[in-house]
Structures are given as structure tokens and as C-alpha cells.
Amino acid sequence: MTNFISFVMVALMTTSAMASPVADLEKVGSAKLHIWFWDIYESELYSDSGHYRDLEQRPLALKIHYLRSISKTDLLDNTEKEWKKQDLLTNQSKQWLAQLDSLWPDVQKGDELLLLLDHNNQSHFYLNQQPIGQLNDPLFGPHFLAIWLGDNASYPGLRDQLTGVSP
16 A cells, blocks of 8 residues: 555656646746737746846746637747747748747647747747647747747737736
8 A cells, every 4th residue: 555655646746747847937927918809818927036037038938828729820820920020030930930830739729838948048849738849949939939028029018917027
């Protein structure tokens, strides 16, 4: 019986450790994107200190909990549109979008997509807390996070809530 209890304890600890890629990070802020009549997603930003300095800070994680289903094509198109709108399109953008196309699924209402930018500037993606792939280009993570956190972000109120500037 003692061996069984030990096994269950180890299994629970392993499961809970794997359950959250941001377990060692602290939440900086959260925000909900609402467009017209629709709630699109809820988002949370995490750092090691619970504070946000800039896009060069590591580690940094952005979690998005989708409140509606969105196709992978729409996610990719919106990523490209935001980069274009913020004058962030580069020669590498097409390559990054192709890599994201191979990683991202269609998201369903209730899904959670998370990007964790680690100390080595590698970008790790998770879907519902399960790893789905990574991009190793050190320029990708800050470029991608600029969609939400950059000075020219399309939703400055959302940026301010994520970064803890406003409640």
C-alpha cells in the first residue's frame, strides 16, 4: 500500500509540474479582447518577477485563452496583418509564418495557446498546456510579442493591462 501511495504522489507531482509551462513565472497582468459584440480571447502576461520591463526581458510568456473558435488560417492572416500594420514585416516573416503554419492548429472555443520565450530566446508554443513546437530564431519571440506589447500595438489598452500599466 505504501508503494501505491508513493506512486500516486509522484504521479500527481509530475502531472502538476507538467500542467503549467508558467509554473515558475508570475503573472504581470491580464486583459480581454472584445471587438464589437464579440469576446475574442482572454490573455495573460508572465515574467519571472511579475513585472514587465520591455520586449528584451526573459523569460516572458503570453497565454491566450480563446473565447471563440478561430481557424489556423485566420490566426496566421491576423499575425501577418498585425506585423504589417506595425511595420514589422521582415524578410524572415514569411519563413516564420510557414513555421507557425506547421505548428498551430485551428483553435476551438476554450483552447489555450501559450508562447514561452526562454532565456535562450527560443520560442516554445503550447496548446492546452501541451508542447506543440518551437521556433529557435532569437528574433522571432520579441517580434511576435510586439503584436500585443509593442509601442504600436493595435490595442494599447490591452497592452497596458497586460504589462500592468493599468488595471
